[in-house]
Amino acid sequence: xxxxxxxxxSGPAPDGRLLTLSVGAPAAGGTFVARHEGRVVFVxxxxxxxxxxxxxxxxxxxxPDARFWRxxxxxxxxxxxxxxxxxxxxxxxxxxxxxxxSHIALPAQRRIATEVMQELLRRAGVSSYPIEEVQVExxxxxxxxxxxxTRMRFAVDEEGHVGMRGWRSHDVHPLGANxxxxxxxxxxxxxxxxxxxxxxxxDAVAPSVGPASVVLVGRDLDPATIRVPEEWGDVDVSVRTxxxxxxxxxxxxxxxxxxxxxxxxxxxxxxxxxxRAAELLSEAVSTALRAPRGGSAWDLYGGVGLxxxxxxxxxxxxxxxxxxxxxxxxxxxxxxxxxxxxxxSTGTADVTDWVRAxxxxxxxxxxxxxRNGAGLELMDLLAAAVRQRIVYVSCEPSTxxxxxxxxxxxxxxxxxxxxxxLFPHTHHIESVAVLERV
Numbered sequence: 001x002x003x004x005x006x007x008x009x010s011g012p013a014p015d016g017r018l019l020t021l022s023v024g025a026p027a028a029g030g031t032f033v034a035r036h037e038g039r040v041v042f043v044x045x046x047x048x049x050x051x052x053x054x055x056x057x058x059x060x061x062x063x064p065d066a067r068f069w070r071x072x073x074x075x076x077x078x079x080x081x082x083x084x085x086x087x088x089x090x091x092x093x094x095x096x097x098x099x100x101x102s103h104i105a106l107p108a109q110r111r112i113a114t115e116v117m118q119e120l121l122r123r124a125g126v127s128s129y130p131i132e133e134v135q136v137e138x139x140x141x142x143x144x145x146x147x148x149x150t151r152m153r154f155a156v157d158e159e160g161h162v163g164m165r166g167w168r169s170h171d172v173h174p175l176g177a178n179x180x181x182x183x184x185x186x187x188x189x190x191x192x193x194x195x196x197x198x199x200x201x202x203d204a205v206a207p208s209v210g211p212a213s214v215v216l217v218g219r220d221l222d223p224a225t226i227r228v229p230e231e232w233g234d235v236d237v238s239v240r241t242x243x244x245x246x247x248x249x250x251x252x253x254x255x256x257x258x259x260x261x262x263x264x265x266x267x268x269x270x271x272x273x274x275x276r277a278a279e280l281l282s283e284a285v286s287t288a289l290r291a292p293r294g295g296s297a298w299d300l301y302g303g304v305g306l307x308x309x310x311x312x313x314x315x316x317x318x319x320x321x322x323x324x325x326x327x328x329x330x331x332x333x334x335x336x337x338x339x340x341x342x343x344x345s346t347g348t349a350d351v352t353d354w355v356r357a358x359x360x361x362x363x364x365x366x367x368x369x370x371r372n373g374a375g376l377e378l379m380d381l382l383a384a385a386v387r388q389r390i391v392y393v394s395c396e397p398s399t400x401x402x403x404x405x406x407x408x409x410x411x412x413x414x415x416x417x418x419x420x421x422l423f424p425h426t427h428h429i430e431s432v433a434v435l436e437r438v
Contacts, residue, residue: 001230017056019071023048023080025113028120028398030100030427031070039066043057044167045093048112049080049103055093057168071438087146087425092175097167099180099425103151104147110136110421113429117397117419124401126411128438135418136429139276145424150179151273152201160194162202180380182206182275188214188232196226203240204266207254213267215240223248238267258282263304263337266329270303272430274422277308281393281432284418286310288391288434291319291364299323300351300367300374305334305344307366307393319343324354336425352378360384366391373399376406383410390435397429404433413438 021034023046031042034054046052054071063069074093076083084105086092091099101109113136121131142148155165157172165175175191184206195202195216203215213236216226223239223246228323245252245268256263256271258278266272274277285307291297291314299308302323311321321344325331331348338344347354351367355378365386368375373396374382383389390412394400397419404414416434423430 001208017060017152018052019056020072020077021054021071023050023052026425035216036069036070039063040068042068043071043073044100044399045103046076046110047080047082050076050083051078052076070168081115082112087144088176088179090174091425092181094173095166096164096175097169098164100427102425104425106424109145109424110138113427114313114419116427117429117431120397120401121404126401126404126414127410128408129415129417132262134417134419136421138421138424139274139280142274142276142421142424145421146179146277147182147186148274149185150182150206150208151271152181152185152204153351154190154204154423156195156199156201160196161201162190162193162195170252175205184212188212188235193229196221198222205239205254205267206275207265208257209255209262211235211250212251213254214239215245215267236267240268258306258309261307261309261337264333265304266333269327269333272422277420277422277430280420280422281304282310284420284432285366285391285393286314288389288416288432289364289366290313291306291315292388293312294318295320295363297321298355298362300355300365301325301369302334302346303327303330303368305337305346306348307368308334308338308344309341311364311366312338312344314345317343321345322347323362324349324351326350352381355381355385361385361387361410363387364391366393367381368393369399371396371399374403376403379403379407380410383407383412388436392433392435394431395428397431400431400433402433407435411438412436 004343021033023034025033030042035040043054054073057070068136082104086103088099088102091102118131154162155172163172163174185204198218198221199216201217206214207333211234221241228237233387237248238252239246273392293316295315298310302325308323323334323346328348331346335346412435415436419431
């Protein structure tokens, strides 16, 4: 990081105003809190206890009454104790936005993520669980936080250069070594490839079974014009246009193994990114759910059936599991993936609408909503419908905290909360919360 020493750090610069800031506590979203003349500034690319020169991303003249500004550190004047050489140089100032903590020691990342999660729970008013016991854990055998990412979306600029977008920016930046990506994705060397005209983005997947997959995304792409590079070897290749997915090589699917079970997933469908996440979360849900033998379970936001398989094993052939998913293709794949389990049925529906329409309750529920969380209405419905236990898998601690606080008011309590660092060198946190009636 560097900047022109001749510039006045308190005055305007050609590419944005520069400020000298003393950085304090972490904030949600991967930034850190500083103050300038009484105003809060959320700074990316720094760490607690540092003094930095940061460039404002907001124009003070356009937003004179803004409650806060956002800024990016461009030079470190006094480094903090948590700073280490970055694992990904291209994620530094004016670089890609996908590794905002790449300059922070891995144990410190987990400490900082723990502080953020605890603060979000406190602010939401969660009171049924000792918040100080919430600690962010590493994934099993994840020693350096590298090579974990099995799913990546790459951006493509107008000249066909493949890279990633900057933080809060549409600019496409070079990938460099791309050290967070799984080996099969790095071996594609997409950063040195020029994409054909009309390609707007590229999805790359490194599944646990079979070859890697590449999907070229472009609304108006003509699949017949695409030539697969020889250096990609046996990689499966598809084209996604406004009309749907067209496989060029392979069937447009990837396969993922968890334990003894194989899951088919659309090449553009959802699956956990960390190479160990599906196994880790399945084990955590299995331990927490404790569905009764011969009982009933709902798997909400069920995807391709990962947690429905866990519930089905617990209730046995005499029990019932219903997996509900809003994406029709994922729901269809769940039915195929679990066809050997007659106790499981699947459905495509809006989850809240589906639960609202139920008559009668259920013993246990596992839900894994998107980042915006389950929402207050669904938590109210579950509070009334579930007899024993709710296991809430979350990828966004702020919405999880909101939903936990809401269901506490309905007579439920948080009995366990595990948080996992499944996105090393970023601020994201995955967690599994267990709720029971008080």
